[in-house]
Amino acid sequence: MLREREGLRYVKLARRVEGEKEKVMLYEEWRDTDALYAWAGPEITKPRLLPGAWELLDEITVDHYEALDIVPVPDD
Numbered sequence: 001m002l003r004e005r006e007g008l009r010y011v012k013l014a015r016r017v018e019g020e021k022e023k024v025m026l027y028e029e030w031r032d033t034d035a036l037y038a039w040a041g042p043e044i045t046k047p048r049l050l051p052g053a054w055e056l057l058d059e060i061t062v063d064h065y066e067a068l069d070i071v072p073v074p075d076d
Helices: 033-040
Strands: 008-018 021-030
Antiparallel strands (some): 008 021
């Protein structure tokens, strides 16, 4: 579902196992902030999860960063 979104350039789901605990991270790269907001809605710190996912979590955080190593290319 996420990979089909307009404006998504990259997505990677990764995990790290620490003993009996597992840490999962989702990395996303969006074309621009308009594409990010179109996916996440106005509250970008609120995670978008599939139904039933909350019950599987002990903790969740959402962070956003702006890439400083690229020059945005305007859409034609």
